[in-house]
Amino acid sequence: MQNVPKEWREEQSVGGARDKDVKPWEGREALFQNNTGNSKQDMSTGKEKKNGEMMNGGGKGMEGTDKESLMMELTRLVQKTVKESSWWELRGIDITILALSFLLLPPAFLLLGSSQALVFVLGMVLMGVSHAVITIKGTHLASHGSLSESPTWADVWAVFFIEVCGSFTARAGVTSHIKMHHAHTNVIGLGDSSTWKIPYLPRGVYLFIAPLAVPVITPLVALGQLKEHSMGQALRTVLMVFLGLYAQYWLLIHVSGFQCLYSTLLCMLLCRAMFSLPYIHVNIFQHIGLPMFSPTRRPKRIYQMTHGVLNLPRNPLLDWIFGHSLINCHVEHHLFPFLSDNMCLKVKPIVSQYLKEKELPYQEDSYLSRLQLFFHKYQELMVFAPPITELVGVQ
Template identity: 80%
Template sequence: MSTSMQNIPEKRRVTGSLRESQMSQDGEGHRGSILDADPTQVFEKQVDAEQETLMMELTRLVQKSLRESSWWERRGIDCTILTAVFITLPAGFLLLGSSQPLYFLLGLLIMGVAHAVITVKGAHMASHGALSESPTWAKFWAVFFIEVCGSFSARAGVQAHVKMHHAYTNVIGLGDSSTWKIPFLPRSVYLFIAPLAVPVITPVVAMGQMKGQSPSQIVRTVLCVCLGFFSQYYLLRCVSGLSCGSALLVMLLCRAMFSLPYIHVNIFQHIGLPMFSSTCRPKRIYQMTHGVLNLPRNPLLDWTFGHSLINCHVEHHLFPYLSDNMCLKVKPIVSQYLKDKQLPYQEDGYLSRLSLFFHKYQELMVFAPPITELVGVQ
């Protein structure tokens, strides 16, 4: 036993005093079982305990910050941003009815930014229940932002994002971001042209995702998607005074305005990072720190997509119930803690990731990512 344990790295070994304390608490019979155990199993149990302790310690630090934060910090700032965006919509519709090109383009910009904030930031926070502490209101906001505004099924969205992607981040075959891969497309088409079709593809995919849902859920989703679509179309016709074709074209342009960075962000922050086996994956803190990456602060994307999707994605995956603003507030706590514990805190620039995916498109997006040496570490 002593000879085998010498081969284990010092920083991963539990101190002798701790082992003696545990054995003295468990009695002589248990002490004998430890001495007779397989060294590999003992090591794995020790690493398990270490990683669980790290996550518990970090959770306590974050929860302390959460308790000390006001409602304004926890939810108010993000709710205010969403409210402000809705307030700008009337100006956007009026400007789109102007015959002046600059006013028209300003109206188009307002509508595009508003759509991105509502359907990305709003829908993302709503899917995690981060907009309200009330379960009833949380469900209402999820349906409103995801189905009415985002033209997607709230139930399918929560299932795919929260219950699969977050629970099985970078686990092959489960939460490995495979849904974002379209292997038959050339890299230039995938990265710079195909995302423009997201507004058309989204409701089509939503219909396919409703398989297995109850009739009432299917009817609700169809009605909500139609309500959102025809409300915008009606306002463009009646308030902006656009023709049928012009209204549809403006809807497409507004909804596709931020589709390129939307697709980019979704693949940059997970694909190309360590992958894990579904039968032998590491503990949560190890999984998230190795399989998630932060992008740098970006004023435009921070406001439209939210901090949890851009520069606080690591924090978001560790604590998905936090709002965008709270993710930003606990970012120094999380980053410093991970660095102190010698755990990775991965960050990279937007253009750097874009260059990586462009030059390694075949490896990262066409072929299945290789299982790394991290698979099986417990």
């Protein structure tokens, strides 16, 4: 970070928030401004100005250039759709999916108490699906404040989903995801997805075995993050993570009838690791192998996101479990990170058509194609540092 220009060091979230602790709800008001291009009407206050910059690429030299005006024009198109959408479309559909996942938990615990193999396996599947929806889709939406209009409730949901359900620290999760990944997408040394690289592992182990350890690694990494927390935040995180883990353990003992410590812990591991492979795959498929940028010389936001982000095709299972914003609407999500999964899907035709009309990349590839690419080019993509891309003429 020492050689990064001051204006980039100051960016704490998508395009310019400068609070030490990024909040999950910050910046989303920009989608509801009346006119992104009218500085008098929409940026008359400091807060509105900051939010406008967050949605349009940093704000420096924002007016009077074609680069920023593309993002401003696209933002106005998306704003119109957002304003015309009902609460059900904005949040209701995704909240319902999360609620249904919680409702699957009681029958899952009961089925896990059966002595019949098929019934037991069904209980494992229900538990694994429910856990994945809650801890992947739920934590992702909560980290962006997409579950509530209230800042207070946004913070509550972030703690609940990330710490209680996801066994991680909400402060580190929200800050690193929004401050680094979204603000500096594919920027070398900042938001280049290097978190997901373990270069000393062979490709077969990394792609097909190591992800199974994610449920164990996650709380251990969370403990390592606590040194950056205040005493109160650290204590809360430890208590919330313990509560989530112990609640599942207690229910397996008292509802499912498990009697052995090791079998109970193994069941917890298998349920929590059920979708770890596609989770790790998705996190690397959609960014690594795409253009990477220098911290000191990178394109404006719309170019950065369209070149550095990729969509996977529609997949009923992964769309439900991971959410559209992580699968088939990842480009839309990076351009408008405060939209819910359903709203990303709703604005997808608008975004894709606009980018294609402006001859900007709208990158899409299949899951199998990306898996083959990473398997055959593992050394190049995951071991060696990728080359920096220079987008001549749009820096």
